Amino acid sequence: MSKTKSDKIPHYELLYLVSNKYSENELEPVKEKVLKAIAAGKGIVTYDEFMGKRRLAYAIKGFRYGYYQVLEFDLEGAAMAKLDKDLKLDHEILRHQIIRKVAKDPEVLKKEAEARHRRQEVAAAEIASAIAQTKEAVKAETEKKEALVVNTTKKIAEETPTPKKSKLAEETTLESQEELDSKLDKILGSDILYK
Amino acid sequence: MQIKKSCYYCDNKIDYLDYKDVEELQKFTNSYGLILPKRRTGVCSKHQRKLAMGVKRARVMALALFTNK
Numbered sequence: 368m369s370k371t372k373s374d375k376i377p378h379y380e381l382l383y384l385v386s387n388k389y390s391e392n393e394l395e396p397v398k399e400k401v402l403k404a405i406a407a408g409k410g411i412v413t414y415d416e417f418m419g420k421r422r423l424a425y426a427i428k429g430f431r432y433g434y435y436q437v438l439e440f441d442l443e444g445a446a447m448a449k450l451d452k453d454l455k456l457d458h459e460i461l462r463h464q465i466i467r468k469v470a471k472d473p474e475v476l477k478k479e480a481e482a483r484h485r486r487q488e489v490a491a492a493e494i495a496s497a498i499a500q501t502k503e504a505v506k507a508e509t510e511k512k513e514a515l516v517v518n519t520t521k522k523i524a525e526e527t528p529t530p531k532k533s534k535l536a537e538e539t540t541l542e543s544q545e546e547l548d549s550k551l552d553k554i555l556g557s558d559i560l561y562k
Numbered sequence: 563m564q565i566k567k568s569c570y571y572c573d574n575k576i577d578y579l580d581y582k583d584v585e586e587l588q589k590f591t592n593s594y595g596l597i598l599p600k601r602r603t604g605v606c607s608k609h610q611r612k613l614a615m616g617v618k619r620a621r622v623m624a625l626a627l628f629t630n631k
Binding site: 421424466 | 578580581582583584585586588595619621622623624625626627628
């Protein structure tokens with residue numbers, strides 16, 4: 368740990384979450400308000416990072432997406448309590464978290480943020496590729512199934528109806544009218560009917 | 563699951579555990595979002611404590627899940 372100014376005045380990191388009810392243009396006034404609150408406690412902001420829009424792990428007050436903003440500052444303990452309360456009472460800020468931290472060079476923090484973003488992108492890409500793969504697999508399977516169904520229906524269509532029809536037609540043509548008449552007479556003439 | 567014998571944070575000389583880096587923390591949680599025990603993660607005691615704190619902080623800010631059913 369390097370002995371810096373923050374050894375005397377505590378250094379904090381604030382992360383606050385604004386719901387996606389607001390557009391990205393409307394975030395600036397919220398940030399200004401927070402900065403003003405920090406300035407009111409004679410705080411000095413050392414680092415500022417917009418983490419962008421993210422999908423929340425779980426819904427908060429019905430919101431599934433939100434904007435994350437990071438601010439680091441040196442602030443006296445008494446003023447910190449007031450800032451915490453102000454943030455809690457703010458309607459625009461869904462949630463916030465202030466943690467105590469060892470002060471770091473802003474450039475180092477920037478590098479860390481970049482690494483974080485890269486990992487995030489890689490993870491997102493992995494998820495996207497996994498989704499694409501599963502989608503493709505599902506597509507291929509459905510296509511296979513459809514092909515199978517089409518094939519079987521074709522087979523059935525080819526095998527069953529045409530030969531049966533022809534046989535039936537042959538039978539009917541073979542049995543002439545006279546034969547039918549004789550058969551009928553036999554049935555009618557027999558005693559089976561009257562029994 | 564394979565047991566890792568060396569501490570990830572000691573090996574990579576990460577002096578500060580950032581709770582905002584969820585993708586990193588997810589290595590030490592299972593698919594339900596629960597923190598894995600030290601014997602499973604292989605992380606040393608000092609870093610395991612920080613890790614647990616980081617995951618809990620991430621959960622509060624909806625960066626990570628409390629539980630995933």
